[in-house]
Amino acid sequence: SQTIHQWPATLVQPVGSPLSLECTVEGTSNPNLYWYRQAAGRGLQLLFYSVGIGQISSEVPQNLSASRPQDRQFILSSKKLLLSDSGFYLCAWSAHGGNYGYTFGSGTRLTVV
Amino acid sequence: GQNIDQPTEMTATEGAIVQINCTYQTSGFNGLFWYQQHAGEAPTFLSYNVLDGLEEKGRFSSFLSRSKGYSYLLLKELQMKDSASYLCAVRPDDRGSTLGRLYFGRGTQLTVWP
Numbered sequence: 001s002q003t004i005h006q007w008p009a010t011l012v013q014p015v016g017s018p019l020s021l022e023c024t025v026e027g028t029s030n031p032n033l034y035w036y037r038q039a040a041g042r043g044l045q046l047l048f049y050s051v052g053i054g055q056i057s058s059e060v061p062q063n064l065s066a067s068r069p070q071d072r073q074f075i076l077s078s079k080k081l082l083l084s085d086s087g088f089y090l091c092a093w094s095a096h097g098g099n100y101g102y103t104f105g106s107g108t109r110l111t112v113v
Numbered sequence: 114g115q116n117i118d119q120p121t122e123m124t125a126t127e128g129a130i131v132q133i134n135c136t137y138q139t140s141g142f143n144g145l146f147w148y149q150q151h152a153g154e155a156p157t158f159l160s161y162n163v164l165d166g167l168e169e170k171g172r173f174s175s176f177l178s179r180s181k182g183y184s185y186l187l188l189k190e191l192q193m194k195d196s197a198s199y200l201c202a203v204r205p206d207d208r209g210s211t212l213g214r215l216y217f218g219r220g221t222q223l224t225v226w227p
Contacts, residue, residue: 043117
């Protein structure tokens, strides 16, 4: 069966510090991968999506970047965090071409102080 | 752009039935999803509609009208554990693409009272 792992669960970082969140998927190959952010009181905002290694599309301009160095690994990064980067970050995967929704990781609660 | 609207909050009592509505305006349409999200947790998949009509899955049912850009999630025999946020999500028509981008509404916070 497929599983998705995301870490860390919580993170408190000072403004201006770097960020690296990692997500890995097991039990499937060539998944579509996604990063979402959920700010307090707001809906899920799609940040990045990827259909394959090295293929990243950004949904909205922001202070973040994403990379996919391996088929089942997706990384969210920032060189210098802003207060507005605080939120609940969720990684998700879906199968190519299927009529399926996303399966989400357990999320990372990021607080920038 | 994508515009997905759903009520912010709803309340109901245990054992009752509640209907959560969702309206959408998207650039194309290739499916509507409902997710449940408990506080501090990741969303979990509830239902999927791509054709008009009602899909029933146990206590939960979801309805879609593509011509009206409208869906609802119906929860029957409410239980305390159903207190959660319910997210409506739409997948645009990415014709020719294998991408399955989903765009989410802000969620409806349902509180079930004893």
